[in-house]
Amino acid sequence: GQNIDQPTEMTATEGAIVQINCTYQTSGFNGLFWYQQHAGEAPTFLSYNVLDGLEEKGRFSSFLSRSKGYSYLLLKELQMKDSASYLCAVRDGGYQKVTFGTGTKLQVIP
Amino acid sequence: GAVVSQHPSRVICKSGTSVKIECRSLDFQATTMFWYRQFPKQSLMLMATSNEGSKATYEQGVEKDKFLINHASLTLSTLTVTSAHPEDSSFYICSAPGDSQETQYFGPGTRLLVL
Numbered sequence: 001g002q003n004i005d006q007p008t009e010m011t012a013t014e015g016a017i018v019q020i021n022c023t024y025q026t027s028g029f030n031g032l033f034w035y036q037q038h039a040g041e042a043p044t045f046l047s048y049n050v051l052d053g054l055e056e057k058g059r060f061s062s063f064l065s066r067s068k069g070y071s072y073l074l075l076k077e078l079q080m081k082d083s084a085s086y087l088c089a090v091r092d093g094g095y096q097k098v099t100f101g102t103g104t105k106l107q108v109i110p
Numbered sequence: 111g112a113v114v115s116q117h118p119s120r121v122i123c124k125s126g127t128s129v130k131i132e133c134r135s136l137d138f139q140a141t142t143m144f145w146y147r148q149f150p151k152q153s154l155m156l157m158a159t160s161n162e163g164s165k166a167t168y169e170q171g172v173e174k175d176k177f178l179i180n181h182a183s184l185t186l187s188t189l190t191v192t193s194a195h196p197e198d199s200s201f202y203i204c205s206a207p208g209d210s211q212e213t214q215y216f217g218p219g220t221r222l223l224v225l
Contacts, residue, residue: 012177015116027127030211031211031212033212033214040201040214040221041218041219042203042218042219043203043215043216044216045212045214048211048212050211050212085153085154087154089154091211096142096207097144097156097159098144098156098205098214100146100153100154100156101143101153102152102153103152103153103181105151
């Protein structure tokens with residue numbers, strides 16, 4: 001089965017850095033995604049990791065360790081508009097299906 | 111870029127009726143589409159994988175007779191919620207994989223309210 005865990009909620013200050021962790025135990029692995037989702041909207045793609053290491057994309061970076069079943073999303077220079085839910089998702093090894101974690105609701109405060 | 115649409119965006123129905131939700135890939139072909147359900151303050155839960163020309167694959171705990179999926183063409187998958195009940199009220203989202211490993215196109219979602 002699939003088990004993907006994230007903290008439920010986090011609060012951070014505008015301009016600061018926040019790290020959102022994701023741990024997973026899945027029957028197969030073919031990549032890990034991070035998505036941002038605002039209430040009532042579909043998720044929007046942030047990053048994709050399939051190999052170990054850090055992927056940097058502007059203010060957002062994502063890290064993966066396959067041996068540890070662990071990933072994190074790093075958000076720098078936080079802005080108020082970054083308040084949203086952040087979803088970690090794992091692609092199954094053979095069927096392309098993407099299973100989502102529990103999601104982390106991030107609140108950015110002034 | 112590739113776009114996935116859903117129709118309707120919002121629907122209200124009476125308990126016991128059936129509701130059909132359409133998911134279309136607008137400028138690409140999708141042999142596979144995925145249907146998710148999201149309850150308030152929760153994450154997306156995968157319901158089923160829709161396969162063009164064959165039966166859908168349902169996740170554990172999802173009733174295949176209640177959530178009928180049809181993938182009749184390479185650009186259209188439909189989800190029909192049969193005999194809807196208030197507990198079926200949710201946000202339903204479809205997605206389709208793109209042509210690269212990192213690509214997954216999501217529809218805008220359909221909000222269903224069953225009274």
